[in-house]
Amino acid sequence: MLIGGIEAGGTKIVCAVGDRSGEIKAKQSISTRDPDETLQEVKAFFSDYELESLGVGSFGPINLNKNSDTYGMILNTPKTAWKHFDLLGRLQQDFRIPIFIDTDVNAACLSEYRHGAGKDVNSCLYITVGTGIGAGLVQEGRTFQGRTHPEMGHVIVPQHPDDTFPGVCPYHGNCLEGMASGPAIEKRHGRKGHLLADDVNVWEIEAHYLAHAIASYTLILSPERIILGGGVMKQDVLFPLVRQKVFGLVNDYVDMGNMNEFIVTPELGDEQGVKGAIALTVSEK
Amino acid sequence: MLIGGIEAGGTKIVCAVGDRSGEIKAKQSISTRDPDETLQEVKAFFSDYELESLGVGSFGPINLNKNSDTYGMILNTPKTAWKHFDLLGRLQQDFRIPIFIDTDVNAACLSEYRHGAGKDVNSCLYITVGTGIGAGLVQEGRTFQGRTHPEMGHVIVPQHPDDTFPGVCPYHGNCLEGMASGPAIEKRHGRKGHLLADDVNVWEIEAHYLAHAIASYTLILSPERIILGGGVMKQDVLFPLVRQKVFGLVNDYVDMGNMNEFIVTPELGDEQGVKGAIALTVSEK
Ligand SMILES: Nc1ncnc2c1ncn2[C@@H]1O[C@H](COP(=O)(O)OP(=O)(O)O)[C@@H](O)[C@H]1O
Ligand SMILES: Nc1ncnc2c1ncn2[C@@H]1O[C@H](COP(=O)(O)OP(=O)(O)O)[C@@H](O)[C@H]1O
Ligand SMILES: [Zn+2]
Ligand SMILES: [Zn+2]
Known part of the structure; x- marks a missing residue:
């Protein structure tokens, strides 16, 4: 089964499809504009694949407290279009598969830990x-x-x-x-x-x-x-x-x-x- | 079922019998002398009870790396009689029940977290x-x-x-x-x-x-x-x-x-x- 990965940064969002071993099958870089336009392009990229789950390493600050009502929401950021944007909510609506979200640095760390x-x-x-x-x-x-x-x-x-x-x-x-x-x-x-x-x-x-x-x-x-x-x-x-x-x-x-x-x-x-x-x-x- | 707890300090070792809720049924303080003498007294205290498991919060430095050959052993300490003493090994021999060991400060922290x-x-x-x-x-x-x-x-x-x-x-x-x-x-x-x-x-x-x-x-x-x-x-x-x-x-x-x-x-x-x-x-x- 295939897994989706999103590296969400302030200037670009990199999407990839891979497998559990970490091998990447396809990848695309999307420039970060306002949330709606950007995430439509993200959805279009993944629409060619049947995904089991999706992982997201996101720029921050982002609420990662699972007990909070605003879990997965971008907090105060200079990028005003993204301020208080419900990133996890939007992705859940677009994909309807299990989604795992963490900070970009935690994802980078896990990546090096597993594969690097x-x-x-x-x-x-x-x-x-x-x-x-x-x-x-x-x-x-x-x-x-x-x-x-x-x-x-x-x-x-x-x-x-x-x-x-x-x-x-x-x-x-x-x-x-x-x-x-x-x-x-x-x-x-x-x-x-x-x-x-x-x-x-x-x-x-x-x-x-x-x-x-x-x-x-x-x-x-x-x-x-x-x-x-x-x-x-x-x-x-x-x-x-x-x-x-x-x-x-x-x-x-x-x-x-x-x-x-x-x-x-x-x-x-x-x-x-x-x-x-x-x-x-x-x-x- | 009863659980044993040992707070092992450099001047005294406190032993207690309690239950899962944290209630203490019996307690005794033993002064810390050389390992053999001290741990005989510890064993004697617990011999009146049928214990399910034993937890130990220990002074250090102590090796707590589970993958190590010397897991549960006291490391370099000014208390020479305890230097390189295999605390966990000795307790396992004396009690033959599951033993959980950690530092004294981690045990103190867990105690406050659960009950305080x-x-x-x-x-x-x-x-x-x-x-x-x-x-x-x-x-x-x-x-x-x-x-x-x-x-x-x-x-x-x-x-x-x-x-x-x-x-x-x-x-x-x-x-x-x-x-x-x-x-x-x-x-x-x-x-x-x-x-x-x-x-x-x-x-x-x-x-x-x-x-x-x-x-x-x-x-x-x-x-x-x-x-x-x-x-x-x-x-x-x-x-x-x-x-x-x-x-x-x-x-x-x-x-x-x-x-x-x-x-x-x-x-x-x-x-x-x-x-x-x-x-x-x-x-x-
Ligand atoms: N070769 C280099 N030597 C020293 N500083 C560098 C070098 N390349 C980039 N930088 C500095 O690193 C910063 C950019 O960091 P980078 O990790 O590439 O991007 P970001 O942190 O924005 O994701 C800039 O301030 C830049 O001046
Ligand atoms: N009321 C107090 N005010 C300030 N320092 C104190 C007080 N009581 C004890 N101390 C200091 O705390 C240290 C002892 O710390 P304590 O936590 O009681 O024992 P230990 O760290 O040896 O287990 C000593 O250096 C002592 O001078
Ligand atoms: Zn600062
Ligand atoms: Zn120091």
């Missing part, structure tokens, strides 16, 4: 460092969900001694996202990250903030592996710097094993999102 | 602020377990602007436990905490560190309630200070509800530990 960089471990944390910073956790085979979905990107991080930048987060200023997201790098240094590749100081500061947050995640969540993705992590130099700083901060208090295997790059590339969405519908690894 | 300050919520975090600082999480009815048990008490916290104290943690210096445990207060101010009740500055600094860690826990774990126990939290003045600072740090980014219901005192007193140990053996709330 987390294949050989029992738990992993996926962190994306891009326009924003978000994270998803897979623990005992399932994505982790609190009262609301965690907002790990907004933990407060101690200022780097050589850094006077106040941060860009409208809520916190100097939280991790405020200090280490792509826009934070651009604002601090006056140029986009990919143009700063040769400036070692930029990545020293960036690694400081990432490492402090990752040390906290490690002590609080104790994942077996941490996968770092997103545009900013294309700067390969960050990996050894972050590993070294996390090791220093945790200081052998908990066993992280070999740091090259503890903090790694993602493995799934473009299909990470839809494979994760499909994986949400399948319970075994 | 977390009765009406779906997830809660229990933090003890005493000689050390530790935390346990209950999520979807179960205690949370990573690769190793989390060491949340050791997250790095930003220095209070008026505080030059370097911290007492031998691993990290200025982690939460290093800055805010009972011994940290005593070393910083030259007197034990209970003698400092009138010094507002002491509790302002203490609340700063606790609030930073709690803001991180909130963003990372998203619990529905946070319960603060342990000797240091006997200073009631800490509760309003911590609530106010956590509210300011999270800055409405995630909904914590009413702060007086979000950060609360424990409700179970002396029987928290054994009730939690018994609760480990029962799967429903």
Whole structure:
């Protein structure tokens, strides 16, 4: 039987049809416009297939509290056409099959856990460092969900001694996202990250903030592996710097094993999102 | 049917017999000496009862990785007679009934979740602020377990602007436990905490560190309630200070509800530990 996967992002929605093993049979990318127009196109794509179930990894914030009346509804978002849009309700009406919905980062994490960089471990944390910073956790085979979905990107991080930048987060200023997201790098240094590749100081500061947050995640969540993705992590130099700083901060208090295997790059590339969405519908690894 | 509960601490081991509802029928406190002598006394206490199963909330560090050869074994501890002692193995030999083992803080958290300050919520975090600082999480009815048990008490916290104290943690210096445990207060101010009740500055600094860690826990774990126990939290003045600072740090980014219901005192007193140990053996709330 076939399974549908939807990676719902703010600029594009990727739809795919696959099977339980994670193999993708067909895929289409749809640009995100207003909900009705966009979801009609989504429905049209899937109409050629007989689906058993549908998984959705969605941009947020989205209500994922199953006990709530507004479960599956998009919350406050700058994309006004989507604000308070009942995404799950609309999809249930369009498809009438079981639908599994989670955050985009949880789906990405589950994808890497099942098919990618987390294949050989029992738990992993996926962190994306891009326009924003978000994270998803897979623990005992399932994505982790609190009262609301965690907002790990907004933990407060101690200022780097050589850094006077106040941060860009409208809520916190100097939280991790405020200090280490792509826009934070651009604002601090006056140029986009990919143009700063040769400036070692930029990545020293960036690694400081990432490492402090990752040390906290490690002590609080104790994942077996941490996968770092997103545009900013294309700067390969960050990996050894972050590993070294996390090791220093945790200081052998908990066993992280070999740091090259503890903090790694993602493995799934473009299909990470839809494979994760499909994986949400399948319970075994 | 009856259930046995053991709260295994470094100075005393409390044994109790109860039922699935959490009611305690009999209880005995045994002082912790070397393993063999102590556990003979434990066995003698329970020999009067026919037990269905046994739950154990243990001091640590203890190996709780079920896939490990040394599952249930005490790890490196200053109590040398207990170092590398196979606690679970010995209890299995003595009792030959199903045994459920977890950390003392996870058992305490489960206890409050089932019978105390977390009765009406779906997830809660229990933090003890005493000689050390530790935390346990209950999520979807179960205690949370990573690769190793989390060491949340050791997250790095930003220095209070008026505080030059370097911290007492031998691993990290200025982690939460290093800055805010009972011994940290005593070393910083030259007197034990209970003698400092009138010094507002002491509790302002203490609340700063606790609030930073709690803001991180909130963003990372998203619990529905946070319960603060342990000797240091006997200073009631800490509760309003911590609530106010956590509210300011999270800055409405995630909904914590009413702060007086979000950060609360424990409700179970002396029987928290054994009730939690018994609760480990029962799967429903
Ligand atoms: N090679 C690079 N080096 C450093 N930063 C980069 C690089 N590529 C993209 N970025 C930054 O990453 C951010 C975009 O992140 P990305 O993960 O690609 O998308 P999004 O987070 O919007 O889904 C931008 O702020 C961009 O400047
Ligand atoms: N009323 C109090 N005010 C402040 N600190 C206290 C108070 N009572 C105990 N403490 C401190 O709490 C620590 C003991 O914590 P407790 O939770 O009672 O035991 P333990 O952590 O060893 O199990 C000691 O450092 C002690 O100084
Ligand atoms: Zn923020
Ligand atoms: Zn420490």
